[in-house]
Amino acid sequence: KHILVVPGDGIGQEVTTVGKKVLEKIAEKFGHEFTYDEGLIGHVAIEATGEPLPEETLVKMRASDAILFGAVGHAKYDNDPHAKVRPEQGLLKMRKELGLYANLRPIKLFDELLEASSIKPEILKGADILFFRELTGDVYFGKRERIEEGNTAYDTMIYSKYEVERIARKAFDAAMTRGKKLMSVDKANVLESSRLWRETVLEVAKDYPEVELEHQFVDAAAMLLIKDPKKFDVVVTGNLFGDILTDEASQIAGSMGMLASASVGDSTGVYEPIHGSAHDITGKGIANPLASVLSAALLLDISFGLKAESEAVINAVDQVLKAGYRTGDIATKDTPKDMILGTVAMG
Amino acid sequence: KHILVVPGDGIGQEVTTVGKKVLEKIAEKFGHEFTYDEGLIGHVAIEATGEPLPEETLVKMRASDAILFGAVGHAKYDNDPHAKVRPEQGLLKMRKELGLYANLRPIKLFDELLEASSIKPEILKGADILFFRELTGDVYFGKRERIEEGNTAYDTMIYSKYEVERIARKAFDAAMTRGKKLMSVDKANVLESSRLWRETVLEVAKDYPEVELEHQFVDAAAMLLIKDPKKFDVVVTGNLFGDILTDEASQIAGSMGMLASASVGDSTGVYEPIHGSAHDITGKGIANPLASVLSAALLLDISFGLKAESEAVINAVDQVLKAGYRTGDIATKDTPKDMILGTVAMG
Numbered sequence: 061k062h063i064l065v066v067p068g069d070g071i072g073q074e075v076t077t078v079g080k081k082v083l084e085k086i087a088e089k090f091g092h093e094f095t096y097d098e099g100l101i102g103h104v105a106i107e108a109t110g111e112p113l114p115e116e117t118l119v120k121m122r123a124s125d126a127i128l129f130g131a132v133g134h135a136k137y138d139n140d141p142h143a144k145v146r147p148e149q150g151l152l153k154m155r156k157e158l159g160l161y162a163n164l165r166p167i168k169l170f171d172e173l174l175e176a177s178s179i180k181p182e183i184l185k186g187a188d189i190l191f192f193r194e195l196t197g198d199v200y201f202g203k204r205e206r207i208e209e210g211n212t213a214y215d216t217m218i219y220s221k222y223e224v225e226r227i228a229r230k231a232f233d234a235a236m237t238r239g240k241k242l243m244s245v246d247k248a249n250v251l252e253s254s255r256l257w258r259e260t261v262l263e264v265a266k267d268y269p270e271v272e273l274e275h276q277f278v279d280a281a282a283m284l285l286i287k288d289p290k291k292f293d294v295v296v297t298g299n300l301f302g303d304i305l306t307d308e309a310s311q312i313a314g315s316m317g318m319l320a321s322a323s324v325g326d327s328t329g330v331y332e333p334i335h336g337s338a339h340d341i342t343g344k345g346i347a348n349p350l351a352s353v354l355s356a357a358l359l360l361d362i363s364f365g366l367k368a369e370s371e372a373v374i375n376a377v378d379q380v381l382k383a384g385y386r387t388g389d390i391a392t393k394d395t396p397k398d399m400i401l402g403t404v405a406m407g
Numbered sequence: 408k409h410i411l412v413v414p415g416d417g418i419g420q421e422v423t424t425v426g427k428k429v430l431e432k433i434a435e436k437f438g439h440e441f442t443y444d445e446g447l448i449g450h451v452a453i454e455a456t457g458e459p460l461p462e463e464t465l466v467k468m469r470a471s472d473a474i475l476f477g478a479v480g481h482a483k484y485d486n487d488p489h490a491k492v493r494p495e496q497g498l499l500k501m502r503k504e505l506g507l508y509a510n511l512r513p514i515k516l517f518d519e520l521l522e523a524s525s526i527k528p529e530i531l532k533g534a535d536i537l538f539f540r541e542l543t544g545d546v547y548f549g550k551r552e553r554i555e556e557g558n559t560a561y562d563t564m565i566y567s568k569y570e571v572e573r574i575a576r577k578a579f580d581a582a583m584t585r586g587k588k589l590m591s592v593d594k595a596n597v598l599e600s601s602r603l604w605r606e607t608v609l610e611v612a613k614d615y616p617e618v619e620l621e622h623q624f625v626d627a628a629a630m631l632l633i634k635d636p637k638k639f640d641v642v643v644t645g646n647l648f649g650d651i652l653t654d655e656a657s658q659i660a661g662s663m664g665m666l667a668s669a670s671v672g673d674s675t676g677v678y679e680p681i682h683g684s685a686h687d688i689t690g691k692g693i694a695n696p697l698a699s700v701l702s703a704a705l706l707l708d709i710s711f712g713l714k715a716e717s718e719a720v721i722n723a724v725d726q727v728l729k730a731g732y733r734t735g736d737i738a739t740k741d742t743p744k745d746m747i748l749g750t751v752a753m754g
């Protein structure tokens with residue numbers, strides 16, 4: 061199996077190094093042979109080649125069996141509304157070019173981290189959510205432009221039936237293997253694209269009579285997620301709403317630094333932390349690498365079908381947390397100072 | 408002063424009755440003369456006239472000094488993607504016709520409700536946020552349509568400079584009277600409308616050198632709001648992001664049933680709970696009327712400049728909570744059964 065490592069920007073570099081080490085260890089322990097290559101994306105790619113996703117990286121991506129991804133983004137572009145080239149364009153282009161239309165974001169709290177969240181332990185305990193975020197449509201990919209001499213700007217929130225149908229099927233399939241409950245999130249009381257979304261989900265539902273389907277408006281869902289996360293099981297939603305809700309849901313898992321994601325679709329799957337490049341802590345060696353480690357676990361499971369290997373990684377994370385080790389983001393006021401580790405030590 | 412009462416749908420009717428009673432009591436106690444009229448909107452208006460916002464209501468709205476609003480919406484339309492007329496159209500038309508471009512949503516926790524939230528008390532204590540949600544632009548009012556024989560649907564997320572500028576000024580003004588901190592929320596790493604948003608906010612900032620301005624992407628903001636609500640003071644954001652973030656923020660106030668909002672702009676101000684029509688509890692007499700009562704307080708303060716009267720209302724709410732009275736949504740497992748009141752009794 062050939063794995064492409066694409067660390068990207070900021071702490072992406074630091075955490076992906078740890079994720080890769082875990083893959084190497086698994087190969088050694090379980091007698092697999094993984095080969096590796098590396099590719100550039102984001103700000104580092106712009107600096108090196110002028111392109112946020114160079115053709116060379118894309119070719120390598122297509123030729124690999126799975127991709128371990130870091131993060132993209134750089135503060136330099138954030139307050140420059142006129143930058144023509146941006147790190148995020150590389151990420152979006154990768155998703156589109158590889159047809160990665162389904163972004164799976166499992167939200168599960170390790171029991172040891174119950175106290176690390178801002179939400180009450182009794183509200184959290186037992187929460188286990190699987191998000192399906194649509195990843196190649198919506199306002200992320202619709203036409204956008206400046207008009208009226210630059211004084212007006214628009215983006216187009218757009219969905220076609222086939223796009224909604226394929227992500228809905230993935231979510232219904234997952235619901236069948238879990239609690240047979242699916243929540244679809246939209247804003248159908250206002251948006252036409254949401255009405256198409258809801259109509260399509262209702263059609264797909266006919267093929268899954270055993271699954272209990274619920275619709276929520278995105279504003280209500282954002283509220284309910286914090287009020288009663290245990291009510292959620294499988295959730296399917298569009299690209300923008302999924303972006304917002306899954307970041308919010310990271311608080312259910314104690315920290316964004318714990319959350320892995322898998323992006324799958326027509327070709328090579330991409331596995332990445334849901335956190336960003338976090339330039340404020342880059343280079344300090346304190347980033348939590350567990351989201352990258354858990355991304356490696358998802359990679360082993362979903363792209364390689366190596367269930368035991370994947371579970372070995374998750375168990376290792378669990379053991380490390382049980383032993384009391386923490387990175388800063390998941391430490392509480394009761395964590396002894398000498399149990400707070402940096403990125404490499406945690407790895 | 409002439410007040411138009413527009414209860415709308417579902418529990419809107421029940422809670423607005425209480426809000427109005429409070430206004431009557433204030434007039435009596437403080438020696439004011441308030442006159443009242445009533446107007447139809449939403450599902451009840453569609454049933455009566457075929458229109459979600461009849462011209463007659465709009466005329467009454469324009470002729471009044473302030474509007475006490477309930478909620479709109481009905482489950483009947485939610486799963487019918489092809490309904491031509493919808494209750495929400497009445498609400499959106501009202502906002503547009505009255506030029507209500509600034510929606511103020513203060514998020515403040517009454518100390519007595521510290522335990523009612525799903526978030527830990529130590530995270531919440533002292534949180535005090537004022538949201539400025541832009542209310543007459545964005546994907547709510549851009550062009551939307553079905554294309555490709557109904558198989559594709561789009562909405563247009565659109566902002567013009569002057570729209571961003573006027574809401575930004577209101578938010579900066581408010582920041583000057585509070586902690587001199589303003590957070591602007593957008594998705595400028597992807598959206599052109601957000602880049603115009605950020606560019607305009609940065610321009611307006613030049614007139615407020617004392618205000619510390621921070622930008623957050625909407626996904627990060629949704630996460631931070633739960634992780635550390637005390638970091639937030641004044642927040643300004645677009646219509647859609649504001650819809651999502653303020654509903655989410657309701658958990659900071661213990662319950663959506665506690666949150667009031669003011670919509671102001673070019674003419675008569677509208678005061679309403681941020682909760683919806685809640686058809687699941689309509690007619691049961693258990694809805695929390697305090698959001699409507701607190702909306703009445705905002706009305707007295709903002710539209711009539713009656714500060715003492717407004718504070719009297721807020722104090723009354725505080726006293727009632729201190730005395731231990733609760734509606735179901737803000738009760739905890741420790742609330743004695745006989746202290747849990749219905750809508751009318753709480754009023």
Ligand SMILES: CC(C)[C@H](C(=O)O)[C@@H](O)C(=O)O
Pocket residue numbers: 132133148151303334336596597626
């Ligand atoms: C970096 C950004 C463009 C991206 C997104 O919005 O999709 C990120 O927030 C994510 O969730 O992967």
Ligand SMILES: CC(C)[C@H](C(=O)O)[C@@H](O)C(=O)O
Pocket residue numbers: 249250279479480495498650681683
């Ligand atoms: C009912 C709906 C159209 C409305 C909105 O999205 O603006 C509501 O959620 C609100 O926040 O006032």
